[in-house]
Amino acid sequence: MVIRIGLTGGIAAGKSTVSRRLGELGATIIDYDALARQVVEPGGVALQRIVDVFGPETVGADGKLDRTWLAERVFGEHADPHARQRLDAIEHPLIYELAKRIDMQTARQNSSAVIVHDIPLLAEVLHDLPFSFDHIVTVEAPESIRIERMIRTRGMDRAQAQARIASQSKRSARIAMADTVVDSNVDVKTMLARVDSLYATWRDEASASGR
Ligand SMILES: CC(C)(COP(=O)(O)OP(=O)(O)OC[C@H]1O[C@@H](n2cnc3c(N)ncnc32)[C@H](O)[C@@H]1O)[C@@H](O)C(=O)NCCC(=O)NCCS
Numbered sequence: 001m002v003i004r005i006g007l008t009g010g011i012a013a014g015k016s017t018v019s020r021r022l023g024e025l026g027a028t029i030i031d032y033d034a035l036a037r038q039v040v041e042p043g044g045v046a047l048q049r050i051v052d053v054f055g056p057e058t059v060g061a062d063g064k065l066d067r068t069w070l071a072e073r074v075f076g077e078h079a080d081p082h083a084r085q086r087l088d089a090i091e092h093p094l095i096y097e098l099a100k101r102i103d104m105q106t107a108r109q110n111s112s113a114v115i116v117h118d119i120p121l122l123a124e125v126l127h128d129l130p131f132s133f134d135h136i137v138t139v140e141a142p143e144s145i146r147i148e149r150m151i152r153t154r155g156m157d158r159a160q161a162q163a164r165i166a167s168q169s170k171r172s173a174r175i176a177m178a179d180t181v182v183d184s185n186v187d188v189k190t191m192l193a194r195v196d197s198l199y200a201t202w203r204d205e206a207s208a209s210g211r
C-alpha cells in the first residue's frame with residue numbers, strides 16, 4: 001500500500017532538511033513551495049490573475065513575479081489583511097492539482113511508495129487538500145532559533161522574519177494535528193537519525209500492507 005506523509009513545520013524549523021533526507025532514503029517528495037513557484041511562472045494563468053489583483057508592479061522588468069515586492073504586500077507591516085487570502089485563493093487550487101498529478105503517477109508506478117507531501121501551510125489547508133495522510137509530521141524548533149536562522153540564511157531582517165512567523169499557524173496547532181514531532185533543536189545528525197528511523201517504520205508499513 002502507498003503510505004502518504006504530510007510533512008510540515010514552522011518556517012526555518014528544518015522541514016526542507018528533513019524532506020531532503022527522506023528523498024535520499026527513497027521517498028517521493030512533493031514540495032509545495034516548489035509547486036508554488038511553478039504555478040506563477042510567466043505565461044501561466046496564476047501570474048495573470050495575480051497581476052489583475054495586485055497590479056502591474058507585481059511583475060518585474062524580466063516578466064517574472066517580483067517575489068520580494070509581493071511578499072511585502074502579503075506579509076509586510078502595511079499589508080492588507082486580505083491580501084494573503086487573495087493570493088492563496090489564486091495559487092492553492094493550482095498547486096493541489098499539480099500535487100495530485102504527481103501523487104497519482106507515483107502511486108501507479110509503485111504500489112508500495114512512501115509519498116511525502118512537504119507542505120509549509122499544512123495546518124491551515126489540511127481540510128482543503130484532496131489527500132488524506134497516514135502520518136502527519138511537524139518539524140519544530142523554538143521561535144527565537146527560527147528567527148536567527150531566517151536572518152542568517154534568508155537575508156530577512158528581524159521584522160520580516162517575525163511577520164512571516166505571525167502569518168502562519170501556531171506551533172500548538174501544528175503539534176495538535178501531527179502524530180509525530182521532529183525536534184530540530186538538536187544537532188542535525190541527531191535529527192536525521194530520527195528521520196531515518198521514521199522512514200524505516202513507514203517502509204515496513206508500506207511493504208506489510210501490500211502483502
Ligand atoms: C508571497 C511569495 C511570492 C513570497 O515568496 P518568497 O520567495 O519570499 O517565499 P517562498 O515562496 O520561498 O516561501 C518561504 C516560506 O514562506 C512561508 N509562506 C509562503 N507562502 C505563505 C503564505 N501564503 N502564508 C504563510 N506563509 C507562507 C512558508 O513557510 C514558505 O516555506 C510566495 O511565498 C507565494 O507565492 N506564496 C503563496 C503560495 C503559498 O501558499 N505557498 C506555500 C506552499 S502551499
Ligand SMILES: Nc1ncnc2c1ncn2[C@@H]1O[C@H](COP(=O)(O)OP(=O)(O)OP(=O)(O)O)[C@@H](O)[C@H]1O
Binds near residue numbers: 015018185191
Ligand atoms: N537540527 C538543526 N540544527 C541546526 N540547524 C539546522 C537544523 N535543521 C535545519 N537547520 C538549518 O536551519 C535552516 C533552515 O532549515 P530548512 O531550510 O530545512 O528549514 P525549512 O523549515 O524548510 O524552512 P522553509 O519553511 O523556509 O522552507 C537551514 O540553514 C538549515 O541548515
